[in-house]
Amino acid sequence: MILKAIVLLIALFALQRVWQLSPGFGIHSKGYIHRPGPCRTVKPIQTGSEDITLTDNGIAFISSGLRLNLCKQLFDKKIQQFTGRIYKFNFNDPAHAAVEVALPRELEKDFNPHGVSHWKDASSDELWLFVVNHRKDNDNVEVMKYNHELNSLSLVRSVQSTMFTSVNDILAVGPKSFYASNDGYFHGCLRSLEVVVGLALGSVVFFDGVTASLVVQRQSDLNSMALSEDGTRLFLTKTFEQQINIFNISKENGNLMFDRAIDVGVSIDNIYADPVSEDLWLGAHSSMYLLSQHMTNLDAKAPSKVVRVHPLGLEADRFESYELHSPFGDDGRLISRSSSAVYYQEQMLVGSISDTLVFCDIIV
C-alpha cells in the first residue's frame, strides 16, 4: 500500500517536471530561417562564441572555445579539444575578420572562458575585461586590462570565492566590482539530476572589489546578466523558464530587489542591453531537445534564434509593457545553438555555444 503510494507520488512528480520542462524543451520546435538582412559567418571562429561584450564605440570581445564541465561523457569528444580564446571584432570595420587577443601568460594553459563583460573608464578610456574562466579546479573570474596597441590582455586579478559554485556569466559594474551568476551547484553528470529534479541551487554573487556576498539565492536555471543604461537595474535570464527577471540595484550595498519578470516564450541564453534604445537582445534556443542532441554530436545542427525585447512602458517602469521581436532565426546550418546577440548601428553579431559567429546587416 505504501509502496503504491510512493510510486504514484514519484510518477506524479515526474509528470509535473515533464510538463514544466516541456515548453522549454521544444521537442516539436523548428528552426525557421529568417534574416534582418544579409548575414555571414565571421572568420576564423568555428569552435564557439558563447558570449559577447560590446563597448560603446563598437568593439566586441568574444569568448570562444568553451568546454562546458557538465556531463562530459555525454558530449561530443571534439569539444574537449577546443582551445579557449578571446577574439575582438570591430563593428566599424565589419569586413575584417575577428582577431585573436593575446592572453596573459598565466592563463595560456588554463583558459576555459564562458561569460564576458567589460568596464570602460569614461575619462581615461582604459578598458578592463572580465571573463568567467572554468579553470581545472575552480571557477574563477579573471579581471584583465586590455592593451589597445598590442591587442593583448594582462591579468590584473584572478578572483576566487567559495560562493562561485558554477559560474555562467559576469557583469562588471566598476573596474574592480562585478556580479557573477551561478547557474547551478553541481558540475559533471550530477547537474542533469539538478535540472531534472528542479533543485534551486543557483545564485548571484556580488563582489565589491574586496568581499563577495550572495544577492540572489536558492534559484534554479539562472543564466546571464545585463545592466540597464542608467545602471539602476539588472536583467537576469532564466533559460528553461523562458524569463527575464528584472531587479532594482541598491546603490549602497549592491543588493538586488526583484521587480518583475518578463516571459519571452523561448529558452533564452545570454542577454545584451542596448544602451541607446534600451532594447534587450537575447541569444535563444528554440529547441533544447535539438540543442542536447547537438552537444552529443556537433555535426547535428540545432536551431538558433535571436529575440529583441523592445520596451513600451514609461520611464519609471520601462518593461511594464513590451514588444517581442525575432530579427534572426536559423535552422542550424549557418549557426547552431545561438547563445548571444549584440547590436550596433544597424548591425548584429550572433554568438553560439560551440559553433560559428554570425554578422548581419540589418536592412529590415
Add this chain to the structure above:
Amino acid sequence: MFLKTVAFILLAFLVQRAWKLSLGFGTSDVGYINRPGPCRNVAPIETGSEDIAVTSNGLAFISSGMQLSDMCSSAVDARFSQFVGRIYVFDFQNSKQDAVEVSLPKELQYNFSPHGIDLLEDSETGEILLFVVNHRKIGEFVEILSYQPESRSLSMVRSVTHELFTSLNDVLAIDRNSFLVSNDAYFRSCWRILEPLLGLRWCNFIYFDGTVGQSIIENGHDFNSVALSRNGKQVYLTRPSEMKLEIYNRSKGTETLKLHQSINVGMAVDNVFSDQSTGDLWLGSHPSLALLTKHLSDIDLRAPSQVIRIQPLGPQNDPFNTYKLFSPFGDDGELVSGSSSAVHFKDKLLIGTVAHKVAYCEVQS
C-alpha cells in the same frame, strides 16, 4: 477490479489525447514580430481575409467576412453574425490602391459566408473563374463564379452542393466544372469539438467531376487547405492540428491521390499557396491554436500570426525530398491576428486572417 481497469484505460486515453493535442495547441507560443520588409494593412478589410487566390498577373481575390456563427455560435464572438461575406480584389501591380469590393450575384447577397477560394484562368479568353466555398444557411456549397473586370462583379456560373459536403474548408479547381474540396470536420455544429478531443476520423476529401462527387480520401480528420503543384502531379494538403503539410501523388483524370510525404512544419498550418514561379509553398500559420481559439471567442483578443515558406531543394520528380523552412513574417497580432493565408507575387506578400485585417509586405530580406 473491472472498474479500476476501465478507469485506468480512460485515464491513459485522456493523457494520450492531452499530449497529442498539447503539441499542436502551442500553449507557450509567443507571436514574435519579424518582417521581410515594410508591412502595412490594406484598407478597407477588417472582418477577415481567410483565403486568397492570385492570377498570373498579380490580381488577388480575397474571401472576407466568414461568419463562423454557424459553427457553434456559443463558442464564437457574437459579432461574427454581423459579418458580411464579401470578395475583394487587390492588384499587386498597383499595390498603393486599396482592396476593392467585388459585387456578388443576386443569389448570394445575404447568403454568403465564404471560406476557401481558388481560381482558373482561361489562357485563350482571359476569363477568370472563381471557386468559393460558401457556408450557406441551408448547407455547404461550392460557388463557381465568373469575374467581369469592367464592372468588377461576379456572375453565377454554377452552385454545387452534395451530401458528402459536411464542413467544407478549401477548394482546388481542376477545370470549369470539376474540383477537389476538403472537409475539416463531420459536424458543422458544436458537436465538432468532440472530433479532435476523441480523435474521431470522420472527414473526407472529395472529388467532384462535374456530375458525381466521391471521397478520394476517407477516414481522416482536420483536412484543411489544398493546393496543386506547378506540374499538376502533386496535391498539397494541410493538417493544422498535426502541424503537417501532406504531399500526395496525383493521377490526373481519376483524381486518385496517394500519400507520398508528410512534412512536419512545427506549427498549426492553415492555408497553403503553391507559388507557380518558384515551386515554394507559402503557409498562413497559427503559432498558438489556444490563442486563436480565444481570439475567435473574442475578436478583440489578439492572436499571433506567422507565415512559413517551404523551399523545395529536391529533384524535379520529388521536389520536397529535401527542403528548407523559412519564416519571413511574424506578428504578435497587432498588425494581423490569426493569419490563415499568405500569397507571394514578385517579392511582395499578402497575408490574410480568419477574422481580422490583411497585411501587405515588400520582401527585402
